[in-house]
Amino acid sequence: MKTLTPSRKALLMVGVGAVLISFSSIMVGLTRTAPTTTAFYRFLFGGLGLLLIALLQNKPLLNGWKPLGVIIPAGIFLCCDLGFWHRSIHIIGPGLATLMTNLQVFIVAGAGVVFLKENPTKNFFLAIPLAVGGLYLILAPDWQDTGAAYELGIFFSLVSATSYAFYILFLRRSTVSRGADSALGNMTMISLTSAGILSIVIFGLGESFAIPEKKDWVFLLIYGLLCHGLGWLFIAKGIAGIPASLTGLVLLLQPTLAFVWDVLIFDRSFSITEAAGAGLTLSAVYLGSSGMNK
Structure with missing residues (x-):
């Protein structure tokens, strides 16, 4: 069997992570906890799961306080991403909100070229x-009739996209500065932060931490441990081995595969246009990664 180069191995890790986090929307849809509470348990269960792995493997979480200068901003941007994305969904619908949030790919690519001196292929x-464009074909049918708050919803989703991009960049920085072996400690601390x-936020808004039923515990545990914890651990391990710009592109697999799982698991009806959009996005991700050293 042909051995993968380090860059291909890193790309595979990020791809596997993107597949795992693509199940997030399914878990969120199945649980009945409030949006902010759902995100809280995602981070809590994911962080505790990663902490247990770190303790069992005797892996250090931090080497001094300096890494917190990167880890804490990463956690803040991740919270902003989810918080503003959830709010934009309520205003402009899940389709347009998801498309706008995934414009992170342009921000990450731009930062990679300007600040990290990356030189992407044609x-x-x-x-x-x-x-x-493929995501547009998938998500456009879900766009709802927009009301007076349309501009606010667009603004929230753009803040989400920017926060998502900065989270990716800070996560990459945390791994680059400390080495690939630090991925477990980094994601543990980011999740718990x-x-x-x-x-x-929940205390401040007067919301509840309650989990309604036993099945909600199951969905939240899967969401936290597998979708967030394991998924982002794979991404954190691979993110330093590929260009930041390519990371943003590969993460577009998340909304695309979420559509595929919706069709396969929940028997969602779909149009030729949506199917073409999924195929186009998957092909584009392959095209964008095809210029890497083999």
Whole structure:
């Protein structure tokens, strides 16, 4: 069997992580907890699961206080991403909100070129608009009739996209600065930091931490441990081994595969246009990654 190069191995890790986090929307849809509470348990269960792995493997979480200068901002941006995304969904619907949030790919690519001095291939620059166009074909049917708060919903989703992009960049920085072996400690601390921030938000808003039924515990545990904890651990392990710009593109697999799981698991009806959009996005992700060293 042919051995994968380090860059291909890193790309595979990010891809596997994207597949795992693509099940997030299914878990969120199945649980009946409030949106902010759902996000809190995602981070709490994911963080505690990663903490247990770190303790069993005797892995250090931090080497001094310096890494917190990257980890804490990553946690803040991750909370902002989810918080503003959830709010934009209530105003402009899940389709348009998800499309707008995934415009992170342009922000991450721009930061990669300008600040990280990355030099993407021509295929990559072609792949980005193709991938976003594919997402448009998938998500456009879910756009709802917009009301007076349309501009506010667009603003929230753009804040979400920017926060998502900065989270990706800070996560990458945390791994680059400390080495690939630090991914477990980084994601543990980011997750628990995010849980702490959201607990303050929930208290401040007077919302409840209650989990309604036993089945909600199951969905939240899967959401936290597998979708968030394991999924982002794979991404954190691979993110330093590929360009930041490519990471943003590969993460577009999340909303695309979420559509595929919806069709396969929940027997969702779909149109030729939506199917073409999924195919286009998947092809674009492959195209964008095809220029890497084999």
